[in-house]
Amino acid sequence: MNDHKDYQGAKLGMWLFLFTEVLLFGGLFVLYAVYLSRYPESFHKAGQDLNPVFGTINTAVLITSSLTMALSISALQKGNVKLSKILIMLTICLALCFLTIKYFEWGAHIHHGIYPNSPDLLKLPKGEIVFYGLYYVMTGLHGVHVLIGIVVLSFLWRFVHTGKVSQNDCVMLENAGLYWHLVDLVWIYLFPLFYLIV
């Protein structure tokens, strides 16, 4: 059998999937926009309780992971398998670093009694309840995407290691990269909307 690879088709298919992801998060951004216009003071007040230092560090971590991802693709295209594998591993480490910071951040909120449907949260004004609801849903859904990214990249590391993905056939790594950059893209919007609305 002739193993035919359709490079353009593979790329196009990945982009089509990314469009559905954009719409998924887009729907949540609509909700955010509507409630921000309805409860601007509450959003302002609740946003001040989020620590912008955590948010800024996480933004830098995710942008850097996007860099290592893009570099790993370039390395493989230049035929440097070893460097490519190191860079994929670095990307995974940065993703884990992001989730660890997120864990401490969520942990601090939960420790203060602020989590969905908690008695302390329900005592707050309606706008702040909505703000935290959106915060948990949107950063949570984004976190799930980071987790999926880690799994995908682990497989890619294995594929580059075994030679299934190589210099001449690296569209799978490129597509994993596209997914990873989309996760970064979503965070680029989440960060100012939740952490810097003060």
Add this chain to the structure above:
Amino acid sequence: MSYRALITVWIVLLALTALTVWVSTIHLGFLNVAAALIIASCKGLVVVAFFMHLKYENAGLKTMVLMAFVILAIFIGLTFFDVVYR
């Protein structure tokens, strides 16, 4: 893409992150939200063009991506106007 070009893109993104944090410390009211969204969109454009390689793809794919974001803008825009002027 060359390593050097990718690292330049990374530095630009970090600089824009610093800019958005700095702008948020100045109190401009509603303009804060606008500034945050404009800077985020600049960062998004850089990510899509260079990290996601769209700048070097063919015109067909570029048009598709543009269409997807235009549709998203219509979706967000029209929903928003409906809610604001209801």
